[in-house]
Amino acid sequence: MTQQIAVIDYGSGNLHSVAKALERAGNCKVQVSGDPDAIRQANRVILPGVGAMGDCMAGLKHRGLDELVLDLIGRVPLMGVCVGMQILTEFGEESSGVKALGVFSGQITAFPKCMVAVDDSALKVPHMGWNQVQKNAHPMWSGIADATRFYFVHSYRYADSEADCVVGVCNYGAPFAAALAREGVFAVQFHPEKSHQAGLELYANFLTWDGTC
Amino acid sequence: MGLAKRIIPCLDVDQGRVVKGVQFGDIRDAGDPVEVSRRYNKDGADEITFLDITASHENRATTYETVSRMASEVFIPLTVGGGVRNTDNIRDLLLSGADKVSINTAAVFEPEFVKRAADKFGSQCIVVAIDAKQVELNRWEIFTHGGRKSTGLDAVEWAIQMVEFGAGEILLTSMDRDGTRDGFDLGVTRAVADAVTVPVIASGGVGNLDHLVAGIIEGHAQAVLAASIFHFGRYTIAEAKACMHTAGIEVRL
Numbered sequence: 137m138t139q140q141i142a143v144i145d146y147g148s149g150n151l152h153s154v155a156k157a158l159e160r161a162g163n164c165k166v167q168v169s170g171d172p173d174a175i176r177q178a179n180r181v182i183l184p185g186v187g188a189m190g191d192c193m194a195g196l197k198h199r200g201l202d203e204l205v206l207d208l209i210g211r212v213p214l215m216g217v218c219v220g221m222q223i224l225t226e227f228g229e230e231s232s233g234v235k236a237l238g239v240f241s242g243q244i245t246a247f248p249k250c251m252v253a254v255d256d257s258a259l260k261v262p263h264m265g266w267n268q269v270q271k272n273a274h275p276m277w278s279g280i281a282d283a284t285r286f287y288f289v290h291s292y293r294y295a296d297s298e299a300d301c302v303v304g305v306c307n308y309g310a311p312f313a314a315a316l317a318r319e320g321v322f323a324v325q326f327h328p329e330k331s332h333q334a335g336l337e338l339y340a341n342f343l344t345w346d347g348t349c
Numbered sequence: 350m351g352l353a354k355r356i357i358p359c360l361d362v363d364q365g366r367v368v369k370g371v372q373f374g375d376i377r378d379a380g381d382p383v384e385v386s387r388r389y390n391k392d393g394a395d396e397i398t399f400l401d402i403t404a405s406h407e408n409r410a411t412t413y414e415t416v417s418r419m420a421s422e423v424f425i426p427l428t429v430g431g432g433v434r435n436t437d438n439i440r441d442l443l444l445s446g447a448d449k450v451s452i453n454t455a456a457v458f459e460p461e462f463v464k465r466a467a468d469k470f471g472s473q474c475i476v477v478a479i480d481a482k483q484v485e486l487n488r489w490e491i492f493t494h495g496g497r498k499s500t501g502l503d504a505v506e507w508a509i510q511m512v513e514f515g516a517g518e519i520l521l522t523s524m525d526r527d528g529t530r531d532g533f534d535l536g537v538t539r540a541v542a543d544a545v546t547v548p549v550i551a552s553g554g555v556g557n558l559d560h561l562v563a564g565i566i567e568g569h570a571q572a573v574l575a576a577s578i579f580h581f582g583r584y585t586i587a588e589a590k591a592c593m594h595t596a597g598i599e600v601r602l
Contacts, residue, residue: 156424
């Protein structure tokens with residue numbers, strides 16, 4: 137069955153890439169839209185996000201889409217990407233404090249300054265590039281090897297890598313959450329649409345995921 | 350185990366064709382940018398950089414169209430630079446499918462532009478390109494206009510200022526080395542990489558795979574950029590990665 141995917145457009149980021157990657161990943165029809173009615177008609181929804189968490193949250197609220205996202209949870213499978221994952225948590229310390237949607241407990245904080253690698257070299261922020269994800273059991277990881285590399289670019293992260301909702305862990309200076317999940321929601325800090333084959337596989341899994349953990 | 354060092358093939362694009370000049374002269378044709386980027390994507394490139402080297406006003410539409418075609422087929426990050434002068438240019442490039450934009454000359458003429466761009470689009474997509482030339486021992490200055498005009502600005506101080514203004518990454522090109530195949534200027538690479546808190550991409554002068562290794566190990570760069578060694582088939586991206594891996598550098602294989 138052709139999946140009807142809505143990529144929520146609230147004025148953030150590179151939606152073109154997300155849509156193209158989904159279309160490449162499998163049989164689906166993608167609509168990039170900020171229209172609540174159009175989004176409600178989809179049987180799967182992507183919440184993307186690029187840039188500052190405060191701007192993303194404001195953009196979502198301005199269009200009245202914050203309520204819609206909360207309403208979709210449990211009705212259709214929802215996938216958050218990058219800042220789209222971050223705004224599903226409770227709070228972000230970026231832009232002098234951002235109250236977020238609270239779908240997941242926990243908050244988003246900055247990478248500490250002056251982190252060092254095992255060889256004592258300084259770790260740069262943003263955390264930019266291909267890093268490995270240790271996966272916890274979840275159907276969305278089907279067919280993806282443990283320690284697969286995905287493309288990250290971010291300066292803030294979900295630091296509590298041992299929280300119950302964490303289903304993927306990355307390490308940069310210290311462990312942090314690469315993926316969060318609960319019933320009906322799977323969210324990643326990295327960019328599947330920029331993660332070559334591994335990212336396309338993850339999107340392909342999303343197209344068939346039934347929403348269970 | 351952790352973050353991999355990146356290999357970034359660079360496409361210098363002139364009127365819709367990939368070209369490669371030697372110290373900004375003697376241009377050779379290296380193909381269609383979409384074809385070339387598709388090949389690099391398949392070969393395991395970690396990102397692609399697209400530099401619109403003419404960047405004339407009438408050329409912009411071609412650039413947006415080419416970027417859009419590339420972004421539809423290439424699922425790795427794409428940085429686009431050349432003639433980025435205002436936030437409208439940035440918005441149009443991001444909407445075309447660029448993930449990051451590279452600001453060069455415009456930053457020199459109006460540093461505040463970098464601040465505005467980072468505030469509006471986020472530091473993660475603002476790369477500041479620095480063209481540096483050695484002027485004396487351990488001093489490099491910023492040059493504009495393809496290395497023809499001196500600005501008197503110290504490259505290291507400039508890089509620090511650009512990061513304060515919101516640059517999320519520095520693309521550092523040695524004008525002395527660009528096109529020579531003599532290897533990166535490791536002095537300026539290390540000086541800048543050690544001075545800033547954001548990732549630095551070393552560029553200019555790669556002639557063999559050992560140069561890539563040196564850029565990371567001796568230059569302390571987080572990524573290495575090269576053009577002609579890949580375009581003309583001398584080495585593949587996979588060979589470059591294997592060489593770096595053998596040298597103990599963490600790469601995405």
